[in-house]
Amino acid sequence: MVEQRKTVYRHSLTTRVTHWVFFIAFLVLVSSGLQIFNAAPYLDASDKTNPTRRVLQISSPAAGAGTTTVFGHTFSTSGWLGWTDDGMGGKGARAFPSWITIPAYQDLADGRRWHLFFAWFMVIGGIAYIVSALARRELRELVLRPRDVPKIWPMQLYYLRLRKEPPPHGKYNPLQKAAYTTVLFIFAPLIVLSGLALSPGFDSWMPWIVQGLGGRQFARLWHFAAMIGLIGFLGVHLGAVVTTGVLNHLRSMVTGYYRLGAHDGTGV
């Protein structure tokens, strides 16, 4: 006998559409962004280029060798970073390997075309999502409030199986709220503003934003750091999807309907 379980309408059309748009656009923005990064594979915590304030440098000191230097500590990363496949069947001095860049071969002009095209999908999707979430009063369930803060650690203990019951919470638990709040109010604005701050045209418009981020090279650093943060979020987010019923989640992200069961009440 097939067990009948209740399904609930969980994700609005806007949420579903924007989630798929975000997913595709984010993958494209990461891979085209790494293509752009490869043209100047270093990051400085300064306005103008300044090797004395270098935070990250990926280079190839000799044919066959790739190194990555983080805060002055150099690691050998041959084959992964610095000396990698060039997308044309060979290997060469290239920061990020061809398998992770768009286009695969070194092409700054086209990397920029992809990046500056798909950034619009992210921006328009982001605006649609925020407006829709505000209109449906969904943000109040997502945003971390001061009263949620003491519950973050107990929730972490529950996830680590060091505590039997999660602390009482609403639709989203305190860790989820902390993650969503970080993405919505820190990473998303930071990645948009730091991206704009790389543009000399934007500098003629709002130079104070460029200066507020520490200058143009610092903006590159912020842009990269926000990308790392968003990749981390995506990993955790998809981790939660994978461990709480992939098909059920995927279906609810297509049709909107989520089948209640072992994980009912837990959002992703």
Next chain:
Amino acid sequence: MKRRLFIATGLSATLAACSQIGTKLNDNAGFHHALESAEGLNERVIGTRGLVREYSASDISSDFPVNSLPTPSDDSYVRLANGGFRSYALTVDGLVDYPQRFTLSQLTHLMNLTEITRHDCVEGWSVVAEWQGVRLSSVLGLVRPKPEARYVVFHSYDRDDNGTSYYESLNLVQAAHPQTLLSLRQNGKALEIDRGAPLRLTVPTQLGYKSAKWLRRIEVTASLQGLYGGKGGYWEDQGYEWYAGI
């Protein structure tokens, strides 16, 4: 731990697939055309709306990379350089009422702007330098563009290994921007040959490739079509955006 490895592998595989599909699509003319459509939107949204930041003398970079050929190989340029540019004259013509040739001493007399600005390369690096010269708008004011004029094209002595000439272009609004400069001097000295001597363009509101070196001629036109590759610049003809403000 296994779960994390699974997620990381899955994400990496997805990115790799994304790169593969993206590379295929990149070679598709129709898709590439669609990608290029963002440029007009970017120009409309970002544009050039004011003045870029100006710096103080202490901000000037000690090192300024030369990201072009060190010197043009053009015969006429070599002759000019050997003569210390004494016989240099900039031609300004095209759709103008008063086409003129400006000698170096005339240009020096016209000098009316010193600016310390950041030069942002499309590759990602930035350097700060002081530029001194004549506002492009002042030169255009002397030659008087005709009503049908839309673009200002900058012809350079520079040619690449294939013999393709370097050139750039601005529209009349960008050309009239108060920080758009015909530079004669950099950091207090006459331009060095590898910096674009005797005269180069400085456009701090756009990426570095707009700032053409070794200017030979300025031509005012109604259109960019029919000039070189037709896209309005050496790098533009190779796929870079004409609107280099982003």
